[in-house]
Amino acid sequence: MKIDRRSFLTYTTALVLGGAAGSMLTPAPWKLTDDVSIWTQNWPWTPVPEDGEVTYKQSVCTLCPGGCGINVRLIDGRPVKIKGLEDHPVNKGSLCPMGISGLQYLYGPSRVTSPLKREGKRGEGKWKKVSWEEALGAVTKKLAELRASGRPQSVACITGSDQGTTPNLIGRFLTAYGSPNYIRSATAQDAIEQAIYLTQGKQGTPVFDIENADFVLSFGSGILDGWGSAGRMFNLYGSQKPAKKIIQVEPRLSDTAAKANQWLGINPGTEGALALGLAHVIIKESLYDRNFVENFAFGFDDWTDDNGKTHDGFAKMVKNFAPDKVSKITGIDKAEIVSLARAFARASKPIAINGRGHGAIPGSIDESLAVQSLNALVGNINKPGGISAIPDSNYAKWPEVNIDEIASKGMQQPRIDGAGSEQFPNTRFLLNRLPEIINSAKGESPVQALLVTDANPMYTLPDTAATKKAFDRIPFIVSFSPYMDETASHADYILPNHSYLERLQDVPTAAGISRQVISLAKPVVKPTYETKHVGDSFILIAKALGGFIENAFPWEDYEAFLKETLKDQWRKLKKKGIIEIKYDLPEPLAFTFNTVSTKFEFYPTARGSVKQKQNSALPTYTPVPIEGDVQRFKLVLIPYDSIRLAGGAIANAPFMTKTVDDTVLKKQVGLLEINPATAKGLGLKEGATALLTTPKGETTVKVHLYEGIKPGIIAMPRGLGHTAYSEFLADKGINVNTLTGPIEDPGSGLDMAWGIRAKLIRI
């Protein structure tokens, strides 16, 4: 057998062919074919979630102030699903998409996983991981320095809430430290609370007993868009009787408007005029509640003060708001106004509410007063289906704070934001004024150190550029955010709080609900990362500062503090998770008010000096000024709120952004809603790209033609355009706050802006 190259090739071929033929008679090729496909079914990079025992833990959602109960499903202690807690008094099992997305706040790329120290320039995103000792030490050192230099008042703290133990603990810290500048973020609740205070003399959380109302007149409140406790509102809507009517007054066909029995497209910002116009018809046609107005109200008719000066009453004042005139102002048909007024007054339990969208912007006090007056006209105060206020929960009682001389001096300084000053005596916090005050300060910033927790002012404050400028002037910023939000990313130190599912926290009554409900948010899981409860951080800083400050915090940690605060209720709360105090209205006392007149004051005598100078404190309608030159900016831009977009301190979870329609966001570009008629005039077609300019800024948008928006008005959602967080949120659309600015209510100092003039050019 001669083996040359040729035969070698032949023999090799024979060998291979024989091998191939033989292998066909073995399991190898067949099993491998099967196994390769099984490999694709179990790719190592496709996760296999571990199975285990199912348990449930109940807690409270604190992603917004709504305070809905949640039920968390866990597998071997690992949370996998959040749903509404069936028997929670606030939401009765209903939950909004944000609440259901909760686990994406627990894990995910936006979490700050350890204390961080800024390395690069502010906002550059360069951080150094530091130990808790170092981070707390640095903050303590700075605060000690400022105190040593006699400027404790130059420390300000921005928080998301002033209710419950954590905010109170921080407030206590600031008091002991010596700064009056505890600033809570503002919402529409501020204006409503103030209106209730001015008319009823009560400080407290407003109640809108929509449960028992049969006619809900909403002046732009997105009751199905996330207003109030979203879970509660959805539950109410789903379980309401068909006879209940919802009338939605707003310039845009929102989800609420879509579900309302009637939608009235109004000129934005003229809601107050409509309220007075309705009052006009009700009074003119004597449809008002005579018993209430005559026996329990003050200032309805003209009245004479102690000095013998006669003042116009409410009834006389609203004569100026005849349907004809109101129709012109609001753009609503005269007949509609009249019939709405009649329907409202004739309903057995009508209620009027306000606070646009989610209620992010307080709005004008006049408007809130007008709405309160409307409720009073139908006698719908302090009774089922009506409006009232429940006193702030008073369980937070601790030993008096003893403060030293430095602190005492600091506390005597006026607040930087001007709240409570002679100008704004009835307002407690004015965060919206802070950027302007810092920016216009001569010399160094009045705020030398800023502590931020549960708030994201860099994103949520109108006029982002001004806010950033102001923050750049603050030498020392500390964020306690669990997430890398805009404010955290501009901080010098981040001392990350636990995420909401990892921390213990009491949750007081949310606005709206007619019962006092104190819930306990219990940790569902152990902290995943190197985070610390913000209460513990403050206690540790206090202890490190020593002296009177240390003495003000005799508790080992936040839990001990909470335990002592709740005293005998702690055990019940820990066991049940909820303390519910039904807020009953003792009948004879129902119509007693804490005002000077002891009556409901249509004429709010307690109203501040600004109004007094104008001779009348009556809630009249003067157009809320809107920024921008009408010649240059022919359109009006209004921000709107959507339940699928979180516009507040805590931003969208990826799941929520996933639900956002492609008519709102397309790729990274936000869409602007515009009426087709308006768009046609501008030569814009569906999906066209345009340049949107306002006096505050400009941006590129795409347009979405929508018949559900008033011609001449354009709308953009809040909650987009984040610059921080992760790729799942950042750089998507535009933050509408970069295009708007605050308008200060002369009576309250609160922001009452509802929109801004704008210009749209096709590009």
Add this chain to the structure above:
Amino acid sequence: MKDKNAKRYGMVIDLDKCTGCGSCMVGCYSENNVPFKADETNKLDSINWIRVYKITNNKTYPNTEVCYLPMPCMQCDGAHEGHSPCVSVCPAVATDYDYDTGIVSQIYTRCFGCRYCMAACPYHARKFNWWDPVWPADMEKYLSPNVSPRMRGVVEKCSFCFHRYQLARDKAYLEKREELEENEYQTACAEACPTGAITFGDLNNKHHAVYKLKNSPRAFRLLERLNTNPKVYYLTSKSWVRKAGDNYLAHEEPTKIKNNIKEHH
């Protein structure tokens, strides 16, 4: 294969109650390990087992009306039970019709990604995994073991949360029961809907809420004229919504169109 105790699980969605909040979608994502990407704005490559459409009556301001329309898999019966548009076309039996529950399955490990079923489904209920799913930063920790995460290259769709049926059956076995209570098996979307617009149950069971609701004069189904015979019913009091749910010639009125196929039991 079908026995007399067979169920026909179905859903009734009250469009008058649906506010378009999207809780059903999010509830579904978190129940079923639905993945997400940085950009989900192309709704044609965004995996949603239930998608809420926003439809309008096409009238000008201020007479515009909006209706939200959540669309899960319709679990079609087809002209005769089991003849769903998608089931018969699958070349590899990766999807089948369960005669015991009426639910159309989708088996990700069997599917080889030909997408014929997607072409067959007029509701666009079927979604393809164009990408490998990625759960960033520790997010894999929240995945549920009850629903198998899908890999790239396969089709997925709403299963009426069949795993919940499986788990409920487990409990029933333990307690030596044959039947499930109505509340023992509910889909995640029905559970998540904060206004209670979604009702779920056995369409054949007189004691289940869906049985009564589906016979309401407000009830209709989507694209009934195609004879897909869906098991998802909708309720609306608005005639334009009903009309948008199917195709009609200019002179036709929805309520007057008789279907060639009547729902069967």
Add this chain to the structure above:
Amino acid sequence: MFPFCFEWAWDISHLVFMGGLWYALSIIGAGMTFAIVKTIFDCSGGHDNQDHGHH
């Protein structure tokens, strides 16, 4: 495609479809086997008598 596959059922659809398939495969298989066997036979036995004019 085989009676031992999960999806197999002894019903008319399978018998017709798979019957057609196996029928076609058998013809192809038998034809090729015939051609190859005959070729091997031709090469070993009828080497000298082969016919070249097959076109």
Add this chain to the structure above:
Amino acid sequence: MSTDQNQTVSTEAATDPVNHEPETNDSPPSKSSGWAVFLFFMIGFVGSILSGWILFPELLYSKKDQPIDFNHAVHLDVVSDDCESCHYFRDDGSFAGMPDLSSCIDCHEEAQTDDPEEIKFVDEYVTPDIEVPWLNHSKQPDCVFFSHSAHVIGADMSCESCHGDIGTSEHTRVYEENRLTGYSRDIWGYSISRLGKPEAGEPKPMKMNDCAKCHKEETGHKGACFQCHK
């Protein structure tokens, strides 16, 4: 591609002088080379058959020992409730599967014997509170929903009918894992050809066809996909 100039002309006469003779002259084949070709073919044929049946299974599976050499027999003697003493159903009807440390700790807080395996168990797992990474011979892939309650309670099947008489084993067996799929070899079955039946007392193979076979026999049909898939 072709032009008139530059053409390669191929004529029979030019290139193939022996055109009517298919055999070429450079390598005259002989009978012996034909046999050699056949020999090589057979070498390949037999070689691959042998390696496919013997070598292939050896290469396909990796072998691992259980972390602890567990003695089922000893435990079964002392527990009151047979297998379910440790492999129990939870209240929701789900099956707990491999017991975790909390089940063991009642007896094994400290070592009860001087068995080195028990001491190892206590020292390495109980004391530092680390779960034992048992290797599950019957572990189904993630796509499978297997209901123990449907089989054990619903159909009144014994554990042995699938798992064999593992309960009386005194030692753990070597765990063989398919290198490609990660499956336990038990799923495919120990016979690489999947022919023949497992001996009495051996665990049953657990591929889908095995499930289907039993389902067909017991219920009359193989079942819908979702009966066993998730």
Add this chain to the structure above:
Amino acid sequence: MNETPLIPAGVKRCSKWQFSLWMAVVTAVLLWGVYAMYLIWYKGLNQTNMNDAYGFALWIWADLAVIALGGGAFFSGFLTYIVGKNELKNIINLAVVIGFICYSSALLILAIDIGQPLRGWFIFWHANVHSMLTEVAFCLSCYFAVLTIEFIPLILENPKLDKKPFWHHLSHNMHGIMAIFAATGVFLSFFHQGSLGGVAGVLYGRPFAFREHIFIWPFTFFLFTWSAAAYGPCFTILVTKITEMITRKKLVKDSAIHLFAKISGWMIITYIIAKSIDTIYWAFVTAPGMGFTLMDFYASSTYNIGLLFAEIVICGFIPGLILITKRGRENSFLLMSAIILGVIGVSLNRWVMVLQVMAVPVFSFNEWYTYMPSWQEVATTVLPVAYGLIVISLAHRYLPVFPQEKELNPID
């Protein structure tokens, strides 16, 4: 290496360099396609622009189109071996090569198109016999086997291989039973061409595709089989003509071409009449029953009614009429026009039956779905074209594809 012994006897071929250059160019295109294919297999179908609404797109069209165009193979086999039109033996080799190319391409495209290629065999193993796609896959694979078998004897006729006694005898023996293979091929083709028609026709959730009563079975099946038989020969003739043009040689006698063209013409005419009946019933009975008017299906700017006109009249009746008239088919310009229109016509039909089915919105509130293929999709679709050119070039150079070439182009 001297490649002269590889070239069939008695024919002229271009120089090695010219050929190599041409092959290099085509191979470059092929490699581009291979790279795209690699990307798709490695990274997944996210490399395409397909989406959940366009699950079937360019590739499936290409698949259906090449199968229709390759229909010349089974039809010429049918005519030659079963009907006994011996004249067509002069063109059947090319038809087989084209068929081989088309069917291997179709299988490759399917392997690229599926999301889990390693599970592709499930379609056979776990076959659902009710699915059109199963039928397509089975028949496609079997028929590809048949085409390979039909191609082998031609390969074995390469002078170098023909010298080996084994290959020589094998070729001879395969030739001997070729009629059986051809008949099997015809049988398989009837089925898979038909089930490809059924692929769209059974989609009762897609009003544009769906047909009812006899218009689903046997009509959708019949129409696809008939159209492949009708238009496939057009493509075979077209490739012959193009090869003749490039090689500047007459390769097939006119008698064979004209016979093939005539048969094709009558097939087209009968097909297009049947298609018109189908369209009329669909437009006036089936669609309105589902609430659609014909114009609802043609309401987009891309998919307008001109498409239907083009398919039925311009690419149907016109080429059909040209080819059935003696003067028409014997006029080279008219013949060329007719076969080109024919090729466009059947491709258009397959496009409509895939892409337009996806594009038409079923819900009144949905827009028309649009789609533009990604470069990867284009490259993988061009890949079979490059591959086909390579195979045809190699076949023509080294194999006696055209039996009449020697006679028509005698070498001095």
